[in-house]
Amino acid sequence: MKAVMYYGQNDVRVEDIAEPAPPAAGEVRIEVAWAGICGSDLHLFHNGPSYPTTPTADQPQPRTGETLPVVLGHEFAGTVTALGEGVTSLSVGDAVAVKANVPCGSCAACRAGLSNICRNSRGFGLSGGGGGLSEFVTVPEANAFPVGDLPLDQAAMIEPLAVSTHGVRRSGAAAGDVALVGGAGPIGVLTAAVLKAKGVHVIISEPNPARRRAALDNGAAHRAVDPMTEDLQAVVAEATNGDGVDVAFDCAGVVPVTHDLIAAIRPGGHLQIIAIPSKPLDLDVQNEMHLTEITYAGMFGYLDEDYRDAIAMANGGGLNLAPFISTRITPEEIVEKGFSVLLDRENTAVKILVDPHA
Known part of the structure; x- marks a missing residue:
């Protein structure tokens, strides 16, 4: 499958990589429809990896064990195509937006109900374990939030909206x-x-x-x-x-x-x-x-309740996300028509979306 791979500072490449394995127990496989480019992606591209969230070529990410390169992209939405054993809240065909972070559930922050600042968190598109700038990705059931009839291009903006x-x-x-x-x-x-x-x-x-x-x-x-x-x-x-x-x-x-x-x-x-x-x-x-x-x-990221609130607002709750989609590009255009545009301080783009299948 096609994927945008992050190798390090100023180095991203569109490559053909293996599709993810069938979902394990408690996981779902998603066919990605759209992925957004985030300020964190720009920081990685312009400044290099931020360890330990993002591994380096020599330092594995503590939870995923992966080193560079990793699949980029943590703002994305798509359709559920397969269910792992024990998944009960989702069905094949469901449209979902994906919460980017996977907390550990046991650190002091998680125990305090602050999973958004988990001290051992890993993130899709940042830490390994797959990313949204690919055709398919496997995620835990708890990270896939149904969006109902919300168009999937708008659903790809739920992650930044939740922030x-x-x-x-x-x-x-x-x-x-x-x-x-x-x-x-x-x-x-x-x-x-x-x-x-x-x-x-x-x-x-x-x-x-x-x-x-x-x-x-x-x-x-x-x-x-x-x-x-x-x-x-x-x-x-x-x-x-x-x-x-x-x-x-x-x-x-x-x-x-x-x-x-x-x-x-x-x-x-x-x-x-x-x-x-x-x-x-x-x-x-x-x-x-x-x-x-x-x-x-201060604040960092979001909680599950913010994700649900963002989806509710976008689904007829007084917030139309369509005007905030600035342009749509292919993976091969991500540097020239994505990063370069967003790094220009004079640009007016709110969200640039990438079609991983294009």
């Missing part, structure tokens, strides 16, 4: 709140869309004019602000009667943006950090924490 859903859940944002989203990249736009679907008034701050237009055209935000030419704090004051936003989301990972977000939050509000900051964040503890009593939270 945004988890961030919104962590933030406590609720209907009637006013939220400020910093950054209109893929996760910023999806976070804004989740907030809007939940009845939150959304302001998005983004210096790139094409990205601002795209956020508005896709219906992700009520207002888009250029922080380079507009007074962001004045816009927030106008929208909140001078109080400040209830919650802000850092989806840019740029230190000056983080401080702008903090300044826009009402007393006792919340800053949810979703992006990984480009450098350490220095806080003015007296003025940005003590005198505001703002709460701060």
Whole structure:
């Protein structure tokens, strides 16, 4: 079968590899319909493997035992084609979106109900054990979530949508709140869309004019602000009667943006950090924490409940994923029309999908 293989920094190859073995007990085999390109894929391609999540040529991944190369791709959806012994929640022919991480179930994080930050996790398309940028893959039953009638190209976006859903859940944002989203990249736009679907008034701050237009055209935000030419704090004051936003989301990972977000939050509000900051964040503890009593939270990945919530929103729950699909490409085009486009800071693509069978 055709697969996109990750060999290391700046080295991916489309190869013909063996199809996965029949599913073992508790597993299902999936014919992949679409796979998305994620920021983590870009990081691997541009910067090289991040051990221990991703193995190197010399260091096996602790849980899979694999070394490079591995099949790439962890945002994907497809159709169940075979069931292992004991599988009861799925049937052949079911359309599913695949949760990327496989937690160990026994570490301190897993025991605390935080499987998203499992200390021994492995991930499809990152750690070995198969990936979505291939024609077929075998996954545990618990990782395959039925999507009903949701088109499979949109189902391939459930994984990144679940990241945004988890961030919104962590933030406590609720209907009637006013939220400020910093950054209109893929996760910023999806976070804004989740907030809007939940009845939150959304302001998005983004210096790139094409990205601002795209956020508005896709219906992700009520207002888009250029922080380079507009007074962001004045816009927030106008929208909140001078109080400040209830919650802000850092989806840019740029230190000056983080401080702008903090300044826009009402007393006792919340800053949810979703992006990984480009450098350490220095806080003015007296003025940005003590005198505001703002709460701060990080996040990583998602939980099963976020996956189910994301599917429900996409399946008629107020969030149409179709406008966020920017283009569809073949595996052979993944560098030129995938990575290169997404690494361009001026691009406006939200999600580029790959057809593994093309």
